[in-house]
Amino acid sequence: MANKGMRILHINTARSWRGGEQQIAYLIAELAQQNTQQFVVCIKDAPFYHWCLANNIPVKGLKKRSSLDLSFASSLKKFSQKNKVAIWHAHDAHAHGFAVYANAFFGAKTPIVVSRRVDFPVAGSWLSAFKYNHASVKKILCVSSAIAEIVKAKIKNPAVLEVVHSAIDHTKFRHLQKGKLRSELQLSADLKIVGNIAALADHKDHLTFINTAEILNALHPDLYFVIAGDGELRATLEAKVAEKGLEEKFSFLGFRPDVPAIIADFDVFLFTSKTEGLGTSILDALAAVIPTVATAAGGIPEIVENEKTGLLCPIGDAQALAQATEKVLSTPALAASLINRASDKLAFFSLENLGLKTYEQYQLVLY
DSSP: OOOSSEEEEEEOOOSSOOHHHHHHHHHHHHHGGGTEEEEEEEETTSHHHHHHHHTTOOEEEEOOOSTTOHHHHHHHHHHHHHTTOOEEEEOSHHHHHHHHHHHHHHOOOOOEEEEEOOOSOOOOSHHHHHHHHOTTEEEEEESSHHHHHHHHTTOSOGGGEEEOOOOBOGGGGTTOOTTHHHHHHTOOTTOEEEEEEOOSOGGGOHHHHHHHHHHHHHHOTTEEEEEEBOOTTHHHHHHHHHHTTOGGGEEEEESOSOHHHHHTTOSEEEEOOSSOSSOHHHHHHHHTTOOEEEEOOTTGGGTOOBTTTBEEEOTTOHHHHHHHHHHHHHOHHHHHHHHHHHHHHHHHSBHHHHHHHHHHHHHHHHO
């Protein structure tokens, strides 16, 4: 049944801009092509709030005092009713909670679609059980099959679970020019770059990246290591690099808006997460035709098929990661084969698929 002008409210409570916020931005752009009317409730003055203003997305900025802030839930209902919203899409755990509270305690009666992007288990508390199994939650969209299996353990009705993979903008990686990062860091042409792009958070396990770098550096003095991303662990990680005497072989680039240009100069993308919903940074690497070595965490194996589209290693195993990275660096034919096979895989993770599959789930909820 065709729907004209479906009115959708996206709810996001992040105070920073990370991968989840980029996925929401991509989704909003794709849904705009489906004759929808979209609104956003998010944290006032957060990066996503300013993105909405800059892109003329109707937005309500709210304060969040805690994950149990019922005033947030009440305001959510009022903004939704004012704009005659038909469906809520909660994009993080706190957004999920507020949407359920608005229905349960304030009589909103609005169907909820939840996005689940993290691969750690759903909490075993009564409150989590209440949130995930509330009648208003009609769909839980998991960004990988691995996440769907994890969430399934806590869901009374598994039929609400659907897999809608995250996506990247492939157009950003067309006609890439190499050399920007090498020029910026003043690296000679004979140095090979092993890089990582991820927020400096514990679950990204940059300590294992550094341990792997230490092993590789002892074997290959012609390597240089970079990490792009920022976060609360930056000082700790920089101290670890100094402790290992790797300062001259290591750069922390901070948050970078120019990821395609940065990643184009990598010789190997080394991704060491210990938990990961899917790993869109790996998609970035593959789109930039950079061979990937990664841990088999969460949804990563849905992108990286071992010895087909990349090399997979056990979580936290620096020795195995170093051996796999050395194998890629020393075997050009292997690197070329991994990249060639990854091209078909990439087509699946398109923005068009993200938008169409999400819109189909909305329609199933409403009709």
